[in-house]
Amino acid sequence: MSTTTPLEPDSFAITANLAQPRLPKWALVLVAVLSLGIAGLLTLLLGWSPFAGLVLAIALAAVGLPLWALLLEGKRSAADRLATSLVWAAFGVVLVPLVWLIWLVVKNGIGVINGEFLTYDMRNVVGAGGGIYHALWGTILVTLAAAIISIPIGLFTAIYLVEYGRGSRLARVTTFLVDVMTGIPSIVAGLFALSLFVLIFGPAIRIGFGGAVALSLLMIPTVVRSAEEMLRLVPSDLREASYALGIPKWRTIVKVVLPTALGGIITGVVLAISRVIGETAPLLVVAGATDSVNFNLFEGRMMTLPVYIFSQYSSPGVVPIGMEGDPPGYARAWGAALVLIAIVMVLNLVARIIGAYFAPKTERRR
């Protein structure tokens, strides 16, 4: 190394000029204001709707900024700005329906919700009044029963797939069937549950438990899939560490693998629950619809929130003679929709909190 002649200091000098013209920081604001101005002017002059004007403004900004960058900064920077604006535009497009939906449901539903709405059923209610008490309990009981059926089945299936059946023919067939199950239309699951219970109890049977069975058909594949992913994420190092301490395989699974994956598994289960809690068709078919409270899953029809929304909308009742406005059922449907969305949101929040609580703890947490 010491034999090489020292390099001339000059040869270290960077010959290429690293500086190049950049758009000013306020370029984005300027382009946005200009686009809005041009679009606004055109909208006013040509009499377009404000929505069309907004779309035009966004399109102008998405094209204008990259064009300016192309002229001033060069091709790579222009491509960067174009990609950035496309990503932001896509983000906005996704966000619009979500925000719109929540805003609409809150606006129409919040006025309906009060003590009476939450604690009264629809028995003998003809005009205004009544509530979702029976549907709320129906949804809670049916979903709980569905979760009790599908969580053990799904979890044990996932444990088999990851820990015992790796690469075996049975595991491959199971994975394939679970994938097929994911695609079952919910109405088919409902009809299956109905025909099953008709075979057992005779025709014209409607019980809440049937709805739970139908929902669990939809829930099991989601639980299997999410739990499988989570169990696969547990490093095999940990399993080997446990085996090397003389821990049998079943204890390794129960005490090392499952606790390590618990946060993710719970999140997956809650997401599966919030997916099936809004199912309407299978419940309409098997659990039926009723106006009364029914706490017994194994006897009689049971109302649930989605079916309640559907029936309030399809038969909203009549506006009393001499009054103006919508039939009373519409408002109740909005209120029930808001309650359903709130339940799903709370479930998701709970899932996140539980997931964070059970996540493997490190001091060097990100």
Add this chain to the structure above:
Amino acid sequence: MAKSIDVSDLNIYYGDFLAVEGVNMTIRAKAVTAFIGPSGCGKSTFLRTLNRMHEVIPGARVEGKVMVSGQSLYDPAIDPVAVRRQIGMVFQRPNPFPTMSIYDNVLAGSKLNSKKMKKSEADAIVEKSLKSANLWNEVKDRLDKPGMGLSGGQQQRLCIARAIAVSPEVLLMDEPCSALDPISTAAIEDLIHELKSEYTIVIVTHNMQQAARVSDDTGFFNLKATGEPGHLVEFNPTNKMFTNPDEESTEAYISGRFG
């Protein structure tokens, strides 16, 4: 208490692939035995057959005999779980259980087997194991903190403490220092020297100086050619191995003229 291991005509397979061929050796009790050799020559694979960890990988199997104190490890009557309780293992990458505290990690061997023990007894085991692993002074004030919060070297010593907490008779170490800095490595080598008085230790290493420093016997593994199974070239006392090896290829490998 510590046990010697006799290996005769051991062939190790992954499915149909013969990974290691015809190993014969005697590993002495209360001594350190090191395995050296190039990557992929089957040192780690061989090490894992000594406590039946090899068969954890699907399709993996062995032919031949491994005798520990007169018992054949691969006899159908032998319970692999019981074997692993006697023959502990430390892995290349530190793998403390992420859901457990430092305290629980050390006690993992008995806790996961749901063994009941008194608090005082458990405390004594934790202190003794952590002291043996040279980790006690660094963690004694934060035993309830998660084991994953330690540095890499500390995690590895935690894994060693966990392995010796179940008081095995043999300790297998698969490149325990490969992910560690020189200071942590020195700590672990000191530890190996201390543990030698109680345990039979087998260590796989890529670091020939380390083999020379810590071991009493050394085995050199090599591949005949790429795609051929690995085999044991030479097994001799470490002194002889590093000064006057029997085989030319051993000398070539040790002196860095490998080929």
